Amino acid sequence: xxxxxxxxxxxxxxxxxxxxxxxxxxxxxxxxxxxxxxxxxxxxxxxxxxxxxxxxxxxxxxxxxxxxxxxxxxxxxxxxxxxxxxxxxxxxxxxxxxxxxxxxxxxxxxxxxxxxxxxxxxxxxxxxxxxxxxxxxxxxxxxxxxxxxxxxxxxxxxxxxxxxxxxxxxxxxxxxxxxxxxxxxxxxxxxxxxxxxxxxxxxxxxxxxxxxxxxxxxxxxxxxxxxxxxxxxxxxxxxxxxxxxxxxxxxxxxxxxxxxxxxxxxxxxxxxxxxxxxxxxxxxxxxx
Amino acid sequence: xxxxxxxxxxxxxxxxxxxxxxxxxxxxxxxxxxxxxxxxxxxxxxxxxxxxxxxxxxxxxxxxxxxxxxxxxxxxxxxxxxxxxxxxxxxxxxxxxxxxxxxxxxxxxxxxxxxxxxxxxxxxxxxxxxxxxxxxxxxxxxxxxxxxxxxxxxxxxxxxxxxxxxxxxxxxxxxxxxxxxxxxxxxxxxxxxxxxxxxxxxxxxxxxxxxxxxxxxxxxxxxxxxxxxxxxxxxxxxxxxxxxxxxxxxxxxxxxxxxxxxxxxxxxxxxxxxxxxxxxxxxxxxxxxxxxxxxxxxxxxxxxxxxxxxxxxxxxxxxxxxxxxxxxxxxxxxxxxxxxxxxxxxxxxxxxxxxxxxxxxxxxxxxxxxxxxxxxxxxxxxxxxxxxxxxxxxxxxxxxxxxxxxxxxxxxxxxx
Numbered sequence: 001x002x003x004x005x006x007x008x009x010x011x012x013x014x015x016x017x018x019x020x021x022x023x024x025x026x027x028x029x030x031x032x033x034x035x036x037x038x039x040x041x042x043x044x045x046x047x048x049x050x051x052x053x054x055x056x057x058x059x060x061x062x063x064x065x066x067x068x069x070x071x072x073x074x075x076x077x078x079x080x081x082x083x084x085x086x087x088x089x090x091x092x093x094x095x096x097x098x099x100x101x102x103x104x105x106x107x108x109x110x111x112x113x114x115x116x117x118x119x120x121x122x123x124x125x126x127x128x129x130x131x132x133x134x135x136x137x138x139x140x141x142x143x144x145x146x147x148x149x150x151x152x153x154x155x156x157x158x159x160x161x162x163x164x165x166x167x168x169x170x171x172x173x174x175x176x177x178x179x180x181x182x183x184x185x186x187x188x189x190x191x192x193x194x195x196x197x198x199x200x201x202x203x204x205x206x207x208x209x210x211x212x213x214x215x216x217x218x219x220x221x222x223x224x225x226x227x228x229x230x231x232x233x234x235x236x237x238x239x240x241x242x243x244x245x246x247x248x249x250x251x252x253x254x255x256x257x258x259x260x261x262x263x264x265x266x267x268x269x270x271x272x273x274x275x276x277x278x279x280x281x282x283x284x285x286x287x288x
Numbered sequence: 289x290x291x292x293x294x295x296x297x298x299x300x301x302x303x304x305x306x307x308x309x310x311x312x313x314x315x316x317x318x319x320x321x322x323x324x325x326x327x328x329x330x331x332x333x334x335x336x337x338x339x340x341x342x343x344x345x346x347x348x349x350x351x352x353x354x355x356x357x358x359x360x361x362x363x364x365x366x367x368x369x370x371x372x373x374x375x376x377x378x379x380x381x382x383x384x385x386x387x388x389x390x391x392x393x394x395x396x397x398x399x400x401x402x403x404x405x406x407x408x409x410x411x412x413x414x415x416x417x418x419x420x421x422x423x424x425x426x427x428x429x430x431x432x433x434x435x436x437x438x439x440x441x442x443x444x445x446x447x448x449x450x451x452x453x454x455x456x457x458x459x460x461x462x463x464x465x466x467x468x469x470x471x472x473x474x475x476x477x478x479x480x481x482x483x484x485x486x487x488x489x490x491x492x493x494x495x496x497x498x499x500x501x502x503x504x505x506x507x508x509x510x511x512x513x514x515x516x517x518x519x520x521x522x523x524x525x526x527x528x529x530x531x532x533x534x535x536x537x538x539x540x541x542x543x544x545x546x547x548x549x550x551x552x553x554x555x556x557x558x559x560x561x562x563x564x565x566x567x568x569x570x571x572x573x574x575x576x577x578x579x580x581x582x583x584x585x586x587x588x589x590x591x592x593x594x595x596x597x598x599x600x601x602x603x604x605x606x607x608x609x610x611x612x613x614x615x616x617x618x619x620x621x622x623x624x625x626x627x628x629x630x631x632x633x634x635x636x637x638x639x640x641x642x643x644x645x646x647x648x649x650x651x652x653x654x655x656x657x658x659x660x661x662x663x664x665x666x667x668x669x670x671x672x673x674x675x676x677x678x679x680x681x682x683x684x685x686x687x688x689x690x691x692x693x694x695x696x697x698x699x700x701x702x703x704x
Contacts, residue, residue: 006508006511009507009508009511010508012505012507013503013504013505013507016504113344114342114343114528115344115601115603116558116603117527117531117556117558117559118531118562119531119535119563119564121564125539128539134507134540135539135541209504210504210532211504211528211531211532213342213528215341215342216504216528220504247505250508251508254508254509254511254512255508255511255512255515257498261471261498261500262471262500263505264503264504
């Protein structure tokens with residue numbers, strides 16, 4: 001069995017991991033919190049889009065409606081809940097978002113449930129590029145482009161703007177930042193707003209590429225964390241690249257029957273190997 | 289002029305009469321059917337369903353609940369109302385065990401009716417046998433059809449798959465099948481292994497493709513399946529996996545190249561609309577019961593009961609039909625008992641005695657009996673996705689699964 005078609009198939013999965021991984025690192029770099037609710041925020045936005053589409057609203061407006069739910073949801077968490085944890089360490093702040101994820105998951109279950117079959121599609125699903133005999137839809141390529149654009153935009157924001165400087169300062173040392181007069185709560189809320197915006201966009205794409213399923217989308221952040229570890233929770237480009245590579249590795253392994261039924265473990269195995277042999281000294285970045 | 293008036297008058301009378309007949313036929317019928325609310329001591333009956341988790345399997349319990357509400361509003365079980373207690377096992381074995389123990393030991397249920405869960409049977413079958421609790425459920429796992437105390441009203445995934453393959457071999461010319469299945473302990477061997485065993489008797493090659501349920505990549509699974517160059521791809525998934533698989537197959541334009549088949553788990557209202565027009569006449573599924581919109585009086589009664597006693601949002605799906613049947617069977621069995629003496633022992637005995645239960649929802653009469661295992665529903669139909677809905681293909685067909693040899697022998701039918 002030739003492996004090249006599986007490499008092409010992995011581009012799609014790689015795009016998914018890259019998009020989710022970058023979404024996680026964005027907030028981590030700007031506020032020092034690993035946002036476990038990234039997938040759930042995206043999911044609730046995607047469900048809203050699905051519902052709005054059912055009302056006969058033009059697709060573009062429905063997409064905006066979905067993003068308009070994810071973004072304020074994230075912003076409100078950053079404004080109301082996150083400040084309550086501002087003096088706790090990073091691990092506690094991150095676990096707080098897990099509670100937020102479960103809350104959103106409960107809400108989607110209550111409102112939409114899983115009894116009705118659902119699917120979200122984009123016009124770009126109709127068009128494709130033929131790579132090694134496998135059709136890679138424009139939606140998958142779009143996801144990859146958006147992940148790369150996110151890397152570029154956030155790198156510019158963090159490196160070239162005053163807001164970015166404040167965010168980096170906050171991520172490095174919150175206490176010192178507040179002593180220097182940086183408005184911690186406001187900057188934090190902006191970081192959450194940006195994260196929510198990315199979650200909304202990613203959620204729409206992932207609902208198309210993976211499934212419109214709240215549980216699946218919520219826990220898609222788990223393999224994305226593995227990609228983020230490759231990027232040492234700092235490098236956006238490294239995270240995107242490693243997510244992409246993990247997706248391709250996972251797809252290629254499906255050609256090997258002995259391991260194909262366990263292939264979703266690939267990102268974690270790779271992350272574990274990375275931590276063990278390469279990244280030990282960089283793990284300090286994960287601690288205060 | 290007079291003639292025209294006369295015709296108009298006759299037409300109006302006819303319309304009124306037709307309306308009255310339609311209304312009359314839509315009136316639900318259940319239990320004693322006397323319109324008097326039951327006020328006696330409640331009879332506790334339980335149900336365990338996988339509700340919160342990868343998929344929602346609560347529709348059977350919702351239908352059973354609607355049926356029991358109808359019974360309670362119509363004289364109950366000779367005056368005693370049914371207290372229907374449902375529990376969510378969250379797709380977790382520990383929770384399944386916990387809620388079953390509570391229902392059996394604390395709530396002292398006399399029977400379990402309308403349960404539907406991937407894990408419940410395997411976890412709780414020994415408890416039900418030990419405590420002499422009879423279960424009339426919807427089977428979705430192997431242990432649901434291999435236990436002395438569990439009698440499913442449906443076929444279960446194994447028979448459903450064999451029924452689908454039989455149709456595909458006889459009507460679609462399928463000789464080589466890729467069997468896609470999630471990596472759930474025991475399932476690939478029981479299902480794809482069983483289909484392979486059936487295939488050996490009928491000249492059909494079945495190749496197993498195991499899919500990691502945690503993976504988001506169904507394109508690779510499709511490439512794996514295509515590598516065997518099959519005539520058909522059989523999907524052994526719930527609706528979520530089916531939608532993901534078909535989306536990946538559509539992306540690669542495989543719909544015209546291979547026949548796409550599914551177990552009865554694919555027979556979901558709204559699924560053809562969800563997967564889109566690309567799959568028109570390209571995606572077949574097996575039916576464990578008659579079509580959801582069939583005109584039979586019992587099927588119409590199921591719809592009427594759901595409309596009158598269920599919630600508008602309760603799914604009207606194949607599992608709902610199963611829940612309705614389970615509740616109806618339990619009710620008819622209990623009505624034969626002295627209401628003052630209904631307890632677990634008498635109810636289990638009454639349920640075991642059920643035989644020749646006829647309904648237009650099933651292809652053949654249903655029974656329980658005293659066997660070591662139960663799999664009485666072994667005939668089904670096929671439907672194909674068509675214009676946003678399901679189009680039935682052909683009539684009821686017996687399923688000749690080699691695993692049924694003992695069941696056929698017990699029924700006195702020569703094993704096929």
